[in-house]
Amino acid sequence: MPTPTKGPRLGGSPSHEKMMLANLSANLFEHRAITTTLTKAKRLRPYAERLITMAKQGDIAARRRVVGKISANSATNQAIVHELFTVIAPAMAEREGGYTRIVKIGNRKGDNAPMAVIELVMEPVSPKQAVVKEAEQATATPAAQPAQEEATEVESTEVESTEAQTTETDSADTATTESESAPAESTEAEGQK
Amino acid sequence: MAVPKRKMSRSNTRHRRSQWKASVPKLVKTVENGRVVYSQPHQAKLVTDSAGSPLFYEYKGRKVADA
Numbered sequence: 001m002p003t004p005t006k007g008p009r010l011g012g013s014p015s016h017e018k019m020m021l022a023n024l025s026a027n028l029f030e031h032r033a034i035t036t037t038l039t040k041a042k043r044l045r046p047y048a049e050r051l052i053t054m055a056k057q058g059d060i061a062a063r064r065r066v067v068g069k070i071s072a073n074s075a076t077n078q079a080i081v082h083e084l085f086t087v088i089a090p091a092m093a094e095r096e097g098g099y100t101r102i103v104k105i106g107n108r109k110g111d112n113a114p115m116a117v118i119e120l121v122m123e124p125v126s127p128k129q130a131v132v133k134e135a136e137q138a139t140a141t142p143a144a145q146p147a148q149e150e151a152t153e154v155e156s157t158e159v160e161s162t163e164a165q166t167t168e169t170d171s172a173d174t175a176t177t178e179s180e181s182a183p184a185e186s187t188e189a190e191g192q193k
Numbered sequence: 194m195a196v197p198k199r200k201m202s203r204s205n206t207r208h209r210r211s212q213w214k215a216s217v218p219k220l221v222k223t224v225e226n227g228r229v230v231y232s233q234p235h236q237a238k239l240v241t242d243s244a245g246s247p248l249f250y251e252y253k254g255r256k257v258a259d260a
Contacts, residue, residue: 104236
C-alpha cells in the first residue's frame with residue numbers, strides 16, 4: 001500500500017487534487033509518458049500504479065472502480081480505460097509492481113520548478129542480473145560435488161577446499177569477462193552517439 | 194497590509210545580505226570522446242550534435258524526452 005501523502009494537497013483543495021491526479025493518470029495512460037513537475041510525478045506514481053493493479057484484475061468490478069476514479073464520462077476517457085485494460089494491463093502481466101519510471105530532466109524556465117518525465121515501463125521484464133548469477137552458481141556447484149565425493153576421506157577436506165577455490169576462480173573469471181565486455185559495448189554506443 | 198514601522202538601516206540590510214551564500218552544485222565527471230564533461234547526477238542529460246544544437250534528453254542510455 002502506498003504511504004499516505006504528507007503536506008498540503010496539490011492545487012490547494014482535496015477536490016482539486018483528486019481531479020488533477022485523475023487527469024494526469026488518464027493522460028499518462030493515453031500517451032505512455034508525460035512531462036510534469038517532479039512533485040506531481042511523485043504524487044501520481046502510487047495513484048497510477050494502483051489503477052494498473054486494478055486493470056490487471058480485469059473484471060467488471062475493477063473496471064467500474066477505475067472508471068469512477070478517472071471520471072470516464074467522455075468518449076476519450078472511455079477509450080483510455082479500454083486501452084488500459086486491453087493493452088497496458090496485459091503488457092504489465094509479468095511485472096510485479098514498479099509500472100512507472102520517473103526521470104528528472106532539470107528545472108523549468110520561468111519558475112525554475114524541477115521537471116520530470118513519468119512513463120509507463122512497457123518493456124518485457126528481464127530478471128535481475130544478480131539473481132541470474134546466483135542461479136548460475138547454484139547450477140555449477142552440484143556438478144562439482146560428485147567429483148569431490150570420489151576423493152579419499154583423508155584428503156577429502158584439502159581436495160574440497162582446493163576444488164572449491166578453483167570453481168570460485170572460474171566463475172569469478174567468467175563474471176569479470178562478462179562485466180568487462182558489457183561496459184565496453186556501452187562506451188562504444190556512447191561514442192557512436 | 195503589514196507596513197514597516199521604521200526605516201531599516203543600511204548596516205542591518207548589509208549584515209543580513211552578508212549571510213547569503215551560494216552553494217556548490219554536486220557534479221559528476223565523465224569523459225566523452227576524449228573530452229571531460231561535468232553533469233548533474235540522477236538527472237537526464239541533454240545530448241547535442243556536433244554543432245552544439247540540442248537533440249534530446251538521455252538517461253542511462255535511454256532517450257527520455259525531446260529537447
